[in-house]
Amino acid sequence: MRLKLLIFSIVASLATIVACSKEEPFACTxxxxxxxxxxxxxxxxxxxxxxxxxxxxxxxxxxxARQGSDNFKxxxxxxxxxxxxxxxxxxxxxxxxxxxxxxxNGDSWTFKGEKFKTLAEGETPTPGPEPEPEPEPEPEPEPEPEPEPEPEPEPxxxPxxxPxxxxxxxxxxxxxxxxMGWYELPIECDTDHNGVDDNNDSYxxxxxxxxxxxxxAQNSGKARNYSVCFSSKHHCPVWVAAPRHSMxxxxxxxxxxxxxxxxxxxxxxxxxxxxxxxxxxxxxxxSAERTSSTGTNxxxxxxxxxxxxYSDTFNTGxxxxxxxxxxxxxLVCRDTxxxxxxxxxxxxxxxxGNTGRPAKISFGGRSDVSRPTMFYxxxxxxxxxxxxxxxxxxxxxxxxxxxxxICHEQDKGHKPQAKDIISIEELEAITGFTYFENVPxxxxxxxxxxxxx
Numbered sequence: 001m002r003l004k005l006l007i008f009s010i011v012a013s014l015a016t017i018v019a020c021s022k023e024e025p026f027a028c029t030x031x032x033x034x035x036x037x038x039x040x041x042x043x044x045x046x047x048x049x050x051x052x053x054x055x056x057x058x059x060x061x062x063x064x065a066r067q068g069s070d071n072f073k074x075x076x077x078x079x080x081x082x083x084x085x086x087x088x089x090x091x092x093x094x095x096x097x098x099x100x101x102x103x104x105n106g107d108s109w110t111f112k113g114e115k116f117k118t119l120a121e122g123e124t125p126t127p128g129p130e131p132e133p134e135p136e137p138e139p140e141p142e143p144e145p146e147p148e149p150e151p152e153p154e155p156x157x158x159p160x161x162x163p164x165x166x167x168x169x170x171x172x173x174x175x176x177x178x179x180m181g182w183y184e185l186p187i188e189c190d191t192d193h194n195g196v197d198d199n200n201d202s203y204x205x206x207x208x209x210x211x212x213x214x215x216x217a218q219n220s221g222k223a224r225n226y227s228v229c230f231s232s233k234h235h236c237p238v239w240v241a242a243p244r245h246s247m248x249x250x251x252x253x254x255x256x257x258x259x260x261x262x263x264x265x266x267x268x269x270x271x272x273x274x275x276x277x278x279x280x281x282x283x284x285x286x287s288a289e290r291t292s293s294t295g296t297n298x299x300x301x302x303x304x305x306x307x308x309x310y311s312d313t314f315n316t317g318x319x320x321x322x323x324x325x326x327x328x329x330x331l332v333c334r335d336t337x338x339x340x341x342x343x344x345x346x347x348x349x350x351x352x353g354n355t356g357r358p359a360k361i362s363f364g365g366r367s368d369v370s371r372p373t374m375f376y377x378x379x380x381x382x383x384x385x386x387x388x389x390x391x392x393x394x395x396x397x398x399x400x401x402x403x404x405x406i407c408h409e410q411d412k413g414h415k416p417q418a419k420d421i422i423s424i425e426e427l428e429a430i431t432g433f434t435y436f437e438n439v440p441x442x443x444x445x446x447x448x449x450x451x452x453x
Contacts (some may be wrong), residue, residue, distance in 0.1 A: 003069070006241075018321070019081060023140060025052075026051070026052055026056050026104050026105050026107070027052045027192055028049055028050060028051040028052070028054055028057075028104070028109055029048045029049065029050045029051075029262075030047065030048075030049055030101050031048040031049060031050055031110035031207075031262075031263060032047065032102055032221075032222060033045070033046070033048075033049050033098075033100055033111070033113045033114065033118050033210045034047070034049035034114075034209075034221035034222070035114055036084075036223055037147050038116050038117070038118060039118065039119055039122055040092045040119045040120070040123065041088065041089060041090050041092060041118065042088045042090060042118075043064075043086070043090060043096070043098075043116060043118070044084070044085070044086045044087075044183075044223075045062050045083075045084070045085050045086075045087065045098060045113075046082065046083065046084045046112075046179075047062070047082070047083045047100045047113070047248060048081060048082050048207065048263075049081060049100070049102060050081070050140055050262065050263060050360060051081075051102070051104070052305060053082065053104075054079075054080075054085065055179060055188065056104045057079055057103070058104055058106055059076050059079070059102075059103040060076070060077055060079050060080075060083050060100075060101065060102050060103070061074065061075050061077040061083065061085060061100075061102075062077065062083070062085055062099065062100060062101070062113070063075070063099040063100075063101055064087055064090075064096055064097075064098045065096065065097060066094065066095065066097075067095035067096060067097050067115055068095075068097055071299055072099065074101065075087060076271060080192055080193035080194060081193045081194050081195045082178070082193035083193075083421070084266060088116050091118065092119065092120055092121050093117065093118060093119070093120045094117065094118050094327050095115065095116070095117045096115070096116055096117070096118070097113065097114070097115045097116075098113040098114065098116075099111060099112055099113050100113075102231055102355075104336050105331065114221060125170050126256070130339060132313070138311045141236050141406065143201040145245070150333045152211070155227075155353070156192055157453055162230050174186065175364050176189075176437055177437055177438055178190075178205070178227060179207075179224075180438050181409065182224060182227070182241075182243075182438065183241060183243075183338050183380065183391050183392065183436065183438050183439050184227075184241040184243055184339060184340060184436070185227060185241050185340035185436075185437065185438060186229075186239060186340060186433045186434055186435045186436075186437065187433065187434040188205050188229070190205055195263065195264075197229075199229050202227070202231050202232045202233040203229050203230070203238065203269070204230045204231075204232065205229055205230075205231075205372060206227065206228050206229070206261055206263035206264050206303075206304055206386070207224070207225070207227045207263070208224070208225040208226055208227070208228075208291070208299050208432075209223065209224055209225060209262070209267040209422075210222050210223045210224065210225045210293065210295070210296040210299075211225070211293070211295030211296055211298065211299055212252070212292060212293020212296040212297075213295075214247070214248075214292055214296060215293070216294060219259065219378035223247070223300055224242075225242065225243065225290065225299050225300075226240055226242035226285050226299075226300070226305070227240070227241045227304060228240045228241075228261070228264075228284075228304045230261070230268070230304045231239075231270075231277045231370075232265075233370070234343075234345055234369070234370035235268060235270065235306060235364075235366055235368060235369045236307050236345075236369060236370055237284055237304055237306070237307055237342075237343060238342060238343060238433075239284075239340050239341065239342035239343070239433065240284035240304075240305055240340070240341045240342075241338075241339070241340045241341075242285050242338075242339060242341075243266055243336050243337070243338055243339075244289065244328075244332045244336065244337040244338070244339055245334075245337070247289070247292065247338045248289060249289070249290075249291050249292060250262065250291045250292040250293065251291065252291040252293050252296070252297050253291075253294070253297075254288075254291075254297065255287075255294060255297045256301065257297075257298040258272075258281070258303065258306075259298075259301065259302060259303070260302065260303055261302035261303060261304035261305075261411060262337065263304075264304050269304065269364075270303040270306070270363070270364025270365055270366060270369070271299055271301040271364060271365025272364060272365040272366060273303075273364065274363075275308070275311070275363065275364050276361070276362045276364075276365070277297070277308065277361035277362050277371070278310060278311060278312065278439075279308035279309055279315075279361070279363060279367065279371065279389045280307045280308075280309060280311040280315055280316070281308075282306065282308065282309030282314075282321070282375075283300060283305055283306060284305050284306070284308045284341040284342075284343075285300050285305055285341060286300070286325060287293050288301055289329075300428045303364065306364070307320060307343050307372055307375075308363045308364075308369060308371050308372070309372075309375070309408070309409060312412065313411065313412040314412075315407060315409070316348060318412055318413055320406050320410035320411065320412065320414040321375060321406055321410075321411055323415045323416065324377065324416050324420075325415065327409060327415075327416045328377060328379070330383070331379065331383055331452070333382070333385030333386065334383060334385060334386040335377060335384070335385055335386060335387055335389070335391070336381070336391075337380075337381045338379070338380040338381065338382075338391070338447060339378065339379050340375050340377070340378055341375070341376070341377055341434055342375065342377075342378065342431065342433075343372035343374075343375060344372060344374040344375070344376065344430065344431060345358055345370050345372055346358060346373060347373060347385055348373040348374040348407055350374075350405065350406075350407040350410065350419075350420075351420075352407075352410070352417045352419065353382035354407040354409040354410055355407070355409060356373030356374055356408040356409050357371070357373060358370065358371075358373060359371045371408070373407070374405055374407050374408060375405075375406050375408065376390070376404060376406070376431075377402045377403060377404045378401070378424055378427055378435045378436070379401060379403065379404070379452070380399065380400075380401040380424075380435075380442055381399070381400060381401075382394060382398055382399060382400075383389055383397075383398055383399065383400050383451070384398070391439050391442075392438065392439055392440070394441060395441055396441045396442070396443045398452045399439070399443055400443065400447065400448070400452075401424050401442050401443060401447065402421050402422070402423060402424065402447035402449075402451070403421065403422050403424055403427040404416060404421055404452075405420060405421075405422055405427065405430075406420060416452075416453065417453065418449040418453065420453055421447060421449050421453075422447075423444060423446060423447050424436065424442070424444035424447075425445045426446075428444070
């Protein structure tokens with residue numbers, strides 16, 4: 001009997017060992033890294049990582065060395081999905097390179113970063129995580145943008161070269177947005193940078209940089225593509241925020257590369273690209289809006305950027321949303337148009353008497369997807385469209401913002417009109433989100449419909 005118990009005990013132990021060995025090993029990847037600002041003796045760095053278990057991470061940070069040297073200095077940063085660090089005591093006019101490191105479960109991972117050169121004494125730093133894309137000369141150069149000279153800032157040749165809002169009341173509370181220089185971003189309540197909303201754990205955030213070699217205006221890192229807030233409750237994007245500019249439009253073909261967003265848990269996304277329930281795959285940020293490279297176009301086919309939209313009346317040629325998308329294309333300007341494209345899921349009645357009601361539908365291989373009742377565009381740009389100034393540095397009189405709201409039940413053939421437009425403040429009251437947090441002077445309470453039609 002004792003022998004049998006002993007054998008049983010050994011077998012159980014072995015089973016436990018085998019079970020443990022089958023546990024998923026820790027893995028991490030670098031989503032993006034960026035040189036936020038370079039000065040005479042310092043550099044500000046940022047990186048975003050994905051990990052199978054953030055709780056297993058012991059240390060994260062950056063490694064810095066003079067270019068060509070293997071003598072890297074390891075500099076820990078606060079643990080989280082987003083890593084930020086300002087490195088001091090660098091030498092002026094010196095070339096450096098950095099890497100990102102992660103330590104977990106007694107192991108280390110390193111990821112290659114970028115090279116940079118500190119400024120010379122007296123040289124002015126150009127801050128900016130990601131200014132709006134530098135405008136490229138267009139065939140029809142506009143002589144003098146809107147003769148509305150305000151004595152304050154000197155006009156800059158490139159838009160938004162100074163994204164940092166600066167000190168005082170203009171500085172957003174830490175954790176409000178992913179990047180202070182990304183002027184399209186709504187408030188994100190993610191102070192621990194784990195990609196999940198602090199107050200609503202059904203909201204997941206992802207931020208995508210272009211994947212085709214596009215560079216930001218400072219040439220300090222990749223240009224941004226878009227950011228997304230995705231709902232595990234609705235299995236659908238809540239909003240997608242992006243800059244719109246001619247630099248994102250090129251000759252790349254539509255990829256149709258539908259796939260899971262690597263920054264958002266796979267299990268809460270669509271299973272496959274199948275459309276159903278009278279809907280098709282509605283892009284929040286359209287494929288035609290990101291043709292600067294194949295890699296960048298592939299990213300707009302992540303499921304996090306797709307919502308179910310009625311195929312017959314809404315998202316096809318002549319559909320109410322399709323007509324609005326075409327109209328928004330005409331609002332893109334040299335200074336950059338900032339947009340938030342969003343879904344609403346509660347009962348919504350528009351000014352025409354159309355009512356959208358909540359419903360769960362079969363879509364994307366799931367049977368629990370919420371069909372949006374309303375879609376919207378929140379928009380911000382300079383009035384002139386070619387001021388060459390940062391929207392952050394503009395007065396309220398130099399800016400315009402407004403929202404287009406379209407009920408999902410709107411008739412086919414409907415074209416944008418004044419009744420479709422509301423103020424950003426009105427939209428905030430409906431959705432509960434705060435838009436354009438990084439632009440303190442955005443005139444969110446007022447709008448002129450003629451500016452948008």
